[in-house]
Amino acid sequence: MYGEVISTERLSAHLVRVVLGGAGLEGLTSTGDADEYVNCFFLPEDAPYPVPFEDDATRDLPRAQRPFARRITVRRWDAERGELTLDIATHGEVGYAGRWALHAQPGDRLQLRGPGGGYRPHADADSYLFVGDESALPAIAACAEAVPAGRPVVVVAEVEDADDEIAISSPGALEVHWVHRAGRTGDDAVAGLLAEAVAALPRPAGTVSAFVHGEAASTRAVRRVLLGEAIVAEDKLSCSPYWRRGHDDEEWRAVKAAWVREVNAEVFPAR
Numbered sequence: 001m002y003g004e005v006i007s008t009e010r011l012s013a014h015l016v017r018v019v020l021g022g023a024g025l026e027g028l029t030s031t032g033d034a035d036e037y038v039n040c041f042f043l044p045e046d047a048p049y050p051v052p053f054e055d056d057a058t059r060d061l062p063r064a065q066r067p068f069a070r071r072i073t074v075r076r077w078d079a080e081r082g083e084l085t086l087d088i089a090t091h092g093e094v095g096y097a098g099r100w101a102l103h104a105q106p107g108d109r110l111q112l113r114g115p116g117g118g119y120r121p122h123a124d125a126d127s128y129l130f131v132g133d134e135s136a137l138p139a140i141a142a143c144a145e146a147v148p149a150g151r152p153v154v155v156v157a158e159v160e161d162a163d164d165e166i167a168i169s170s171p172g173a174l175e176v177h178w179v180h181r182a183g184r185t186g187d188d189a190v191a192g193l194l195a196e197a198v199a200a201l202p203r204p205a206g207t208v209s210a211f212v213h214g215e216a217a218s219t220r221a222v223r224r225v226l227l228g229e230a231i232v233a234e235d236k237l238s239c240s241p242y243w244r245r246g247h248d249d250e251e252w253r254a255v256k257a258a259w260v261r262e263v264n265a266e267v268f269p270a271r
Helices: 095-105 135-143 187-191 193-199 216-228 250-262
Strands: 002-012 013-022 037-042 068-078 083-089 109-116 127-133 153-158 173-180 208-215 239-244
Touching: 002 135, 002 193, 013 095, 037 083, 037 095, 068 095, 068 135, 068 250, 083 095, 083 153, 083 173, 127 135, 127 216, 135 153, 135 208, 135 239, 153 193, 153 216, 173 193, 187 216, 193 216, 208 216, 216 239, 216 250, 239 250
Parallel strands: 127 153, 127 208, 153 173, 208 239
Antiparallel strands: 002 013, 002 109, 013 083, 037 068, 037 109, 068 083
16 A cells, blocks of 8 residues: 655644555555554665565565655544545654655655554543653644543643644643753653653543553653552553654664563552
């Protein structure tokens, strides 16, 4: 499956929206999950094959010539128009996905597989809490749009500064807290920003459905607040590390499973 770039739009200093369309998306069926994603395959420079390509045609190539797979959140799938919207975090020329998004032009093709997903705001929750950094903003924005009308929704989002803030809307009673990294130094200090902001919130009443995704150490710190203080029940919490500070994509992929097992093994006393 592949899409052709219809348009691109810079949403903030480090977030680019890419809209894909074309006959190559025929057969795509949405999961209906708020954190829906597709596995995208980004070609290295001077790849000796075009999109679309067969997996068998690239499997035996040197690693530097094979496509690089990255999981990208689906911001929106318009089945009627056959258009897939992806909001991709960028950091200059660093990272295959971000570099591709910065340079994408109408007519460019992107091969993908999926979609998949795993979280929908729980319909029986009394309120919702969505937490993360730039990498999770597309999913957070989708989650905010998927809640029942009128229910309290709190978003806590970490970005570099005000230039990275985006518009977020919701049918719920939305409250957005932006946390800025600018001026903070030290990995430990930055990793604790979201947890500090979440801990400072008024304690919600009733059942909370929470989505906490983004940098590994930051999501772990938030998880400890939510479960340690019994703010959210574990079965109402979606917590996943998309990336890890100090690791490139390949280094993180190599250790992610062990990190997740370690985090999930943490036990919190009953309250």
